[in-house]
Amino acid sequence: xxxxxxxxxxxxxxxxxxxxxxxxxxxxxxxxxxxxxxxxxxxxxxxxxxxxxxxxxxxxxxxxxxxxxxxxxxxxxxxxxxxxxxxxxxxxxxxxxxxxxxxxxxxxxxxxxxxxxxxxxxxxxxxxxxxxxxxxxxxxxxxxxxxx
Numbered sequence: 001x002x003x004x005x006x007x008x009x010x011x012x013x014x015x016x017x018x019x020x021x022x023x024x025x026x027x028x029x030x031x032x033x034x035x036x037x038x039x040x041x042x043x044x045x046x047x048x049x050x051x052x053x054x055x056x057x058x059x060x061x062x063x064x065x066x067x068x069x070x071x072x073x074x075x076x077x078x079x080x081x082x083x084x085x086x087x088x089x090x091x092x093x094x095x096x097x098x099x100x101x102x103x104x105x106x107x108x109x110x111x112x113x114x115x116x117x118x119x120x121x122x123x124x125x126x127x128x129x130x131x132x133x134x135x136x137x138x139x140x141x142x143x144x145x146x147x148x
Contacts, residue, residue, distance in 0.1 A: 002058040002068050004082040005035070005126045007106070010046040020046060022054050024077050028067050031057040035126075036133045047136040049111045053080070053129050072097070078106045080125045096125065 008024035025032035036052040058067045072079045080103070083092040100121040107117035120128045 001060055002082065002084045004056050004068050004071065004079045006054050006056055006071055007051055007078040007080065007110075007129060008054050008076075009050045009110075010052060014045040022052065024054055024056060024071060027074070027076075028056070028071055030064055030067050031059060033057075036130050038134055038136065047133075049136055051107075051110055051112070051136065052133055053126060078103065080129060096123075 006024055008022045010020045011023045011026060012018045012020045014020050022032055022034065033055045034052055035055050038047055038052055056068065056071065058064045068079070068082055071077050072082070079098065081094055081096050083094045085092045103120050103125060104114075104117045107120065108114055116132065119132060122128075
């Protein structure tokens, strides 16, 4: 079984008829779970910047084969980390395949302040992004770079 942690946007109008859903799951139907823990209010829409971290799992089924590779090639998404479980009772093999420079460029392109985008780097990008994105409903993070 393969999987990845990917940055994607919320889509949908945020109504009962058209609820928020991750773009990555809409484009690549697969097992997809929001691991950010943002509080998304359907009556107010997505937080801004409109980003979250999703765990995508490529199930052991021919129709899911190649989903992780396809997501990696799609510039609308950023794969922070990918993993593969090789067998029972074997820990997953985790791989980071993207540079800090590419992570920063993607985030800045998605309207994340440069000083904030600089915080997602190195070894623990998934956890860093999750913590950061939880606060995206707070207006100071999408405006000018914040002071530290």
